Amino acid sequence: METPLSRKLRNYVPLGPVERDMLAEALEPARMVEPRADIVEEGEDPRSVNVIQSGWACRYRQFEDGRRQIISLLLPGDCCDPHIFLLDRRDHAIGALTPVSIARIGATAMAELMSRNAALDLAFHREALAASAIQREWTVSLGRRSGVERLAHLFCELHVRLSAVGLADGTSCPMPLTQPDLADALGQTTVHINRTLQDVRAARLLTLKSRRLTLLDPDGLRRLAKFDPSYLHLQASRVAPRGLEAPGP
Amino acid sequence: METPLSRKLRNYVPLGPVERDMLAEALEPARMVEPRADIVEEGEDPRSVNVIQSGWACRYRQFEDGRRQIISLLLPGDCCDPHIFLLDRRDHAIGALTPVSIARIGATAMAELMSRNAALDLAFHREALAASAIQREWTVSLGRRSGVERLAHLFCELHVRLSAVGLADGTSCPMPLTQPDLADALGQTTVHINRTLQDVRAARLLTLKSRRLTLLDPDGLRRLAKFDPSYLHLQASRVAPRGLEAPGP
DNA sequence: CGAGGCGTTGAGCAGAATCAACAGGAGTGG
DNA sequence: CCACTCCTGTTGATTCTGCTCAACGCCTCG
Structure with a gap:
């Protein structure tokens, strides 16, 4: 199953x-x-x-x-x-x-x-490695990325991670996080998150409504965020570092 | 050995x-x-x-x-x-x-x-757990602690970790980090680190000279940093959560 | 003696916090 | 069904933490 x-x-x-x-x-x-x-x-x-x-x-x-x-x-x-x-x-x-x-x-x-089962053993170990890589990347984001970069990076990360479990299509994914949630994840206030969101929307990089995120300009967003999916250690990002996901059926 | x-x-x-x-x-x-x-x-x-x-x-x-x-x-x-x-x-x-x-x-x-050797196996596993706990704590620091709090927390952490390998005495330890290093660890600029350092020195919480850190008021520093050593999972911090280390011989 | 890294200081600026207020929507209970 | 509440999203005004730019003394080291 x-x-x-x-x-x-x-x-x-x-x-x-x-x-x-x-x-x-x-x-x-x-x-x-x-x-x-x-x-x-x-x-x-x-x-x-x-x-x-x-x-x-x-x-x-x-x-x-x-x-x-x-x-x-x-x-x-x-x-x-x-x-x-x-x-x-x-x-x-x-x-x-x-x-x-x-x-x-x-x-x-x-x-x-x-x-x-050796394969499962290896898989769980890599899963743990990927989890710590994500944690390190958050450290980098909170320490050295600006407000917009942080937000953009988080959205890139979540889109790739959701893709890896089949919950995203090529350019969009669910986004149940409220602005207070985003603020607490990114170390900022809801007011500031709100304004940053307006900026990235105005830049036509993404839309975010009814709890769904759509990447209008995935490459632009990745560049802005300095997002390199390889740290997630996912097969997809190794095979196709550019066009992240194959379009859904 | x-x-x-x-x-x-x-x-x-x-x-x-x-x-x-x-x-x-x-x-x-x-x-x-x-x-x-x-x-x-x-x-x-x-x-x-x-x-x-x-x-x-x-x-x-x-x-x-x-x-x-x-x-x-x-x-x-x-x-x-x-x-x-x-x-x-x-x-x-x-x-x-x-x-x-x-x-x-x-x-x-x-x-x-x-x-x-089961004991070593367990020890290494706990070591890994402690390492990720430290990483999480850094996430918390960078996200939600202010400048002074961050600095104070880092010093508390390092003092306890050095104590755990016998490299600190009750209130002091080596501190080879330069201000640029501290800045890059705490996600700030050297200028700001410098000023924050002056603040904690002025508050008589610590001294830092010739690459050596001395905690003048360990409890005050811990309170300021909201530092709770239990996340480090060290025996010492469990046995004596208050007076962190026994005085050296 | 010069160079480069570190520590320190000052002035001005900007990103983000704070405080406050309000609109919209979802859920709740009368 | 409506009033009420709570949470979310949004906006404005103000403050402040921390950044930028710049300069200089100091020390170490080649």
Whole structure:
């Protein structure tokens, strides 16, 4: 059975029906989480893995004074390891941004998957590498990219990541993030995000309405963002670094 | 034999002389790297690991227009995996900030270490978890901490990390970073770093001279930075969250 | 002795925050 | 069904944090 997870892992390693079935069997039935609710609960086995089947979530950190920073965005096919609880205190939380459907791979099932199938083992390792590459890229964005560049870069990243799980077509994808969400992800205020959005819209680079993002000028947007998809380690971006995705059927 | 690496890993898992010796044997003889030179070379086996024996290095990303962002700082005992080369293009480089002594653990030695000794396996896994926790914390700093807070937080982090490898005493530690380095790590300009430094000095929180940092008011600094050492997952910070380090002998 | 990197200072500017207000839409309860 | 509330998106005015440009002293090192 094809799930967002297997779909994504196939970008790192070719997976046959055998591997896909092993994955599907390991996944426990999904549960739903409401927007704004936290996903990972204290006391979970830290070696198990939560996989997003649908919906968007985020790792975030909230200060007492109200400031919030979104540390990373979790899309369908992404894993949120509850490693957070490996030791004493959790340093961040994972929350749903939209209604989210979560499936779990238990600790033992996960261990068996990795030990019994080399391809899956490799795929999960590359997945983890890609996740840290994304985190590093966020560091670069927050540190050295300007407001417009940051916004443009995030949209480029999300479009490619969604493409990798079949949730985007050539130039558009869902964009459930509100402006407050974008602000907390990009380290700015909603007011400023709003104005930056108006700028990129005025530059005819993209449209964003009814929770859908359309790239009007993908190359222009990438140039502006200094976006180089190779850090995502996806097959698609290696095969065709220019025209990112083949047009949908 | 005790190395910065074994010293650090002991913070995650108790290691006996057996494990320490296994580690020491796996380490190939060290090589020196000059400041400003890059450490990891193209073509290295991505599964091997470079361990810093002495000196400071950093992951960084440089744009064509000159902007540089330091993505993370690597201290003695830290591992810099050349995973960077797992796929096509490298997304960042690793460079020496001071003279650096590097030892390598070959790919096969590393694999044997992990498979033959459960404690070491666990220790390396926790090390990796701690590294990503640090990366997340940098995301939070760059996104939502003000100039002073960022600077204060970085100093707190570095002091604790250096303590974990025995390179700091109760209130002071080496600080080879120049103001341009600090600027590139914290996403600001050297001019502004300079002024922020003057502020924290004026507030009698710390002194910084001849490449040495002294925390005059550690608690005040931590409060200012909203620094909670638990994310570093170090034993010391769990045992004594208040008075971070026991005074040296 | 010259060169280059580092640290420091000043003046002026700009990107982003803050404060405030309001319109539109979705959901809720009377 | 309507009034109400809350959240999102938008705009304006003002403030401030941090950047740019520029200059200079200092130190190290060749």
